[in-house]
Amino acid sequence: MKNIAIGLVLCALSVPVAAEKLTLGVVPQQSPLKMFKVWKPITKYLSEKTGHEIIFKTEKSIAEFEKTLYSGGYDLAYMNPYHFVVANRKQDYQAAVRADKMIRGILVSKNEKDSFNKIIKSKTTRYLFPSPNAFAATLLTKFELLTKYGVDINKQDSYQYVNSHDSVYSGIARSTGDIGGGIQRTYANFGKKKDKNQLNIIYTTDAYPSHPVAFKPSLSTELQSNLKEAFLNIPDELIARLSIKKIIPSNNEEFDAIRDLESKLAVIERK
Template identity: 35%
Template sequence: MHLFNDKVRNIIMCRRNSAVFSLLSIFAVVFMPLSSGVSAEESVASQPKETLVFGVVPQQAASTLAKAWGPLLKEVSQNAKLELRFATAPDIPTFEDRLATGEYDVAYMNPHHYAQFHQSQGYQALVKEKDKKLKGIIVVAKDASFQDLEALAGETIAFPAPGAFAASMIPRANLKQRGIDFTPKYVGSHDSVYMAVSKGLFKVGGGVGRTFNNLPLETQSKLKILWTTPKYTPHAIAVHPRVSEAARKELTAELVALSQSEQGLSLLNSLGFNRFEIAADSDWNDVRALKLDQLSIQTDEDAPKQEEN
């Protein structure tokens, strides 16, 4: 009888152990995927984002640009699977050299730069400002006798710099297209142009409406706008062809989405931007028609490098 009871007890214990083992096996099968899944997510989250160098045309000092662009690039980086790293150059020629070697993955560049480096490097526009056009102005002294552009034939005209797109390149290209001969003189900045014309050092100068309107009344009252250029497609944000299609689509979507939030609109406004819209390469055909590559560019001491627009 004792032997029988011992056998029964052993059988029960074996079955109990077997049942426990089966339950443990089931728990292992059920919960292993969950544990594995969490680890995978944590692994993906811990992976570093792809870093893209974002070059900004040097319209101002590097420190000023970094402070202005930093918050916007940070906002886009936080919302995207990308990390945008700010970069610029000490002057326009250096910026152009870096575009020419494809140093920037992404770049905010003036319209002439886009047309030029789309062709030579394959940069492709992603976005541009919506409802924004660039135009230049020709200013003369308030009491000047000039009535039209043709009267400027043979004059020396002050410009900020050879590469200043709206204030220099657009007016010069339009004058050239009209067959009006003139001598360009580069004085370093918009304010220097206005000051020189107001003081009679030059009879004519090139600028843009924004900087003219921001002049002190004392200077502005001595000048008048003789002519305003046609309007042209504004700056582009473009990517180098090595940037993947997935990164391009994500970056485009995040830039356009900036205008859909209060924070994004505030960041755009702080840079003086309208909202962004998706751009096509053909948007810059108006700039190509100016044939800016045929303009003569001075490189001597009369051609300062400071300003871009």
């Protein structure tokens, strides 16, 4: 009996413990299918490097992504800078890495760039944005139109949220709107050639730190360290899929400029 007991113990010790499954949430700036194709090789790489199964997850709209993120629904997430500020405040997500570049909002139109001042002053201009809290595509472009040109989009009836950056670009090309908000990366990756050939970038905002990958604080220090190291050493051919040249370390304090902008936006909203 003693030998049987020892054998059972050894058997139990030899059974591998199932690796923890982790959900990587990604803000849906483009169609879920397009994003899945881009991120699938990256999650496979992260899984191999960390020994944990990394599961890609996105939502049908940015609003749904925000709801899940702000309730702590992702173990790690790739989000816009404004999302991070809110997620850090609500769920204590910790910024770990980001792209080695700054993010700028853009406004696109079927009109030429030199018509920018005329079209934004027109009371009949129709605006399209991906979502209320898309940082560069919506918040930054609205903020700069107000503070630099005196155009208060929030007081106009002619704007609409259409769920994604690609939907903005298609909508402008098809004359659903006259001006649309986006960012340089998603515009560069917009794949509908017939639509894109009709568009022009007519305005570019100031630059801010780009989208971070942030970790939920419940992840162990060791796991966070392993994930961060994996992101920092990701092969060039994989990060190129995200239109990123290099990933660098980040931290919560790097987004203080976004917190400052958030407070200014709150003041504007209350007026």
